[in-house]
Amino acid sequence: MSAPSLPAYDPAAVEAKAQARWMEDRVFEADDQGDQPFYCLSMFAYPSGQMHMGHVRCYTLGDVIARYQRLKGRTVLQPVGWDAFGLPAENAAIKNGVPPAEWTYANIDAMRGQFKRLGLALDWSREFATCDPSYYRWEQWMFLKLVEKGLVERQTTVVNWDPVDQTVLANEQVENGRGWRSGALIERREMPQWTLKITRYADELVDALETMDGWPEQVRTMQRNWIGRSEGVDIDFVVEAPAGQPPVSTLTVYTTRPDTFFGCTYVAVAPDHPLAKAAAETDPELAAFRAECQKVRAAEADLATQEKLGRPTPFTAIHPLTGVALPIWVANFVLMEYGTGAVMAVPGHDERDFEFAQKYGLPIVQVVAPQDGSDELADLTQGAYTSKQGQLVNSPGFDGLAFAEAFDGIASALEAKGAGRRRVNYRLRDWGVSRQRYWGCPIPMILCGSCGPVPVPEADLPVVLPTEVVFEGVSSPLKTDALAAWRQVACPRCGAAAERETDTFDTFMESSWYYARFACADNDTAMLDERAKKWTPVDHYVGGIEHAVLHLLYSRFYHKLLRDEGLVDSDEPFKRLLLLGMVLKDGRKMSKSAGNIVSPNELIDRHGADALRTFMMFAAPPDQTVEWSDSGVDGATRFLRRLWAQVQSHIADGPAPALDPCALDDAGKALRRLAHETLAKADDDFGRRLAFNTVVSSVMSLSNELGRYDGAGETARALRQEVLTIAVQVLSPIAPHICHQLWLALGHARPVLEGPWLAVDEAALARDEVDLVVQVNGKLRGKLSVPSGADQDAAQALALAEENVQRHVEGKTLRKVIYVPGKLLNFVVGG
């Protein structure tokens, strides 16, 4: 060791110093007046009290993007806040007797400290928690606006009831028939609920997906499926009841295949359908069947291959185009929630109808046949022919037509008869936002015995959630006697004694607009102001794939509501979306139950935040799952230490002179070329590809090559200065603390994070000679260096001079030569 006195890398000291400087300079407080605004946002965290690796990954990714954009000259906003309402606080309150507010704020304090240790370029001046009345009052205010606009309804609906969490869940929160948080089997209950009319925006939500090219295709597909738009026809049947049965006048079915209408041989209704209920009144067997279906629905909704079962009814439906009387069945595979709860069954051309018809001996009629010359088969004794590529048969007036014309023709015929209407149908249903929970935003409504539900007057906002509460069991303290005083109010309309709504909002309400509030979090006279128009839409949004439909669909909807209220002026909230993969350990998700949690705090203690961040970025591309590796962090630490040592030994000799690139020898030129290639690649990887793993690996390569470079003298020192300057800047968004210090050590006056991003010297990229791969019949036979402008003849001559190439070519006929300048030469020989 020639210089044992060089300062050693001490991450704790380096990181404390850099963070203190940033805080002192207040560099991360975004300038609302700044040019070229760039809004970078990581999905805000639920304050569990413990930062975990998922947070580290998500926030580091966002931070890398934010810091890179800052280097590129953008005015960056990267705020932070807390998604602070929700069940865990209540569960903790029930378990430990700590009020949810107290528990939540203590957790936020703990997590704030943990987040700060990561060295994130966050604007803490805009921080807020959604459980603060100064935040949720605007959510209540917006809700009242939506009430005025008729976008809110109170509906008694069948809801998903979670018996463990004692609350209603949205469809999106039910996974395989179980609650997304509790895992309990979901029951179906009828309950009055406040709903937001998201279905009015269904078309816009689904259509916009087509142009949202900053979003992963996977997420767009998931949302498209979730909205589930289909184009079809409602068809009305006249229903005939036998004598003695109560009359039922008409039955409407929904179909997307009106082209197969002449193949309809029966009609099936859901067990919950009014017609099924009517028929069950005089048919005990049917009543038993309906009860059985309800039981199955509640308990085994996730059964994949449930047998198709049904019961006949005494009713018949008159086919509006043929006049034929068709039997009406009750079938367990028909869902009351979708379409009209009734289907026209075309067993010849629908697999479910086919299976059912075979089981119960119902007729199967073919009305679609493969096109002439098609190699499709349609054997209706084996199964339904469901292709839309066929042509109609046995359909008087429509025979020979293809799908589109047949759809149109039959739909028009039905419309002409007044027996049908074209209709666009959606799988998406309105968003039920009521939750029977305490720790949430109070719904600003008052229930009056004579007026019904009445909105809280705007002047009375916010309706503050009482925080001094005691839990008695699992139900909401808002419903207890202790809070009777909070609950009992005068009706704003008639003045009579009335009660507040005790349900609170779904927490997805808070997360649907927080990104906009960050633009103007200090405004206490309005929900949003002009700054929201400046900063939104979010330029880059980073978060977990688990929010692909839930949060990201609600936010898109809410943004349109804000737009229609004049509060923002864009159509979509998030321009570019990065959904990151999970962090695994031993192939499994880190969790307490699996006992495989790696604590970010301990890692920062041992290795520093920079090493943790570097490994996290290096281990895998952002959107893939990443396997945690302790030795991988060791590797990152080694790399940072090596870079540190390279800078220290370089600066030990004092300031470097200016570089004269012309004075470089070949090795020097090659090193300089690599440095500028690294710079150019990093720019592309950071900005376009979001491939931060390859940024790290290319800086590692550059550092390795610098280590191998043994040039001496002033020119070599000048080159090392340039190479290290590039390496440090390129790495700085990923390992910001060490790069902050090394950058200053290299003699730069202003901190590295101020930029500007270094310019690539095109001259440095130029090559005198390029490597050429020589193949014979596609097999690698040699490599050679040729002048970079070499034409095919010159390259060929050089290649044929190679012994090994010669060996494979001689005595054979040269049929063809493929030349890709700068890359490859391929001799195609024969004989």
Added chain:
RNA sequence: GCCGGAGUGGUGGAAUUGGUAGACGCGCCGGACUCAAAAUCCGGUCCCCGCGAGGGGGUGUGGGUUCAAGUCCCACCUCCGGCACCA
């Protein structure tokens, strides 16, 4: 079942537009330094044959297109995610 995405050394991954497969890291092997160890540094590391030069094989499987395929096409297998009787 349907719709996405993915399958590359012992391992995490790289290969961006069809042009040297395995960059970079981890692990392992060997060496240097050391009384020794740790740390650090240097070298090696896809498989097979060969002392070597070199040759053969190789990106889940089987076909195909092409001078050339990890990359494109067809069929299939496995894994992950989503939806799931959606009429």
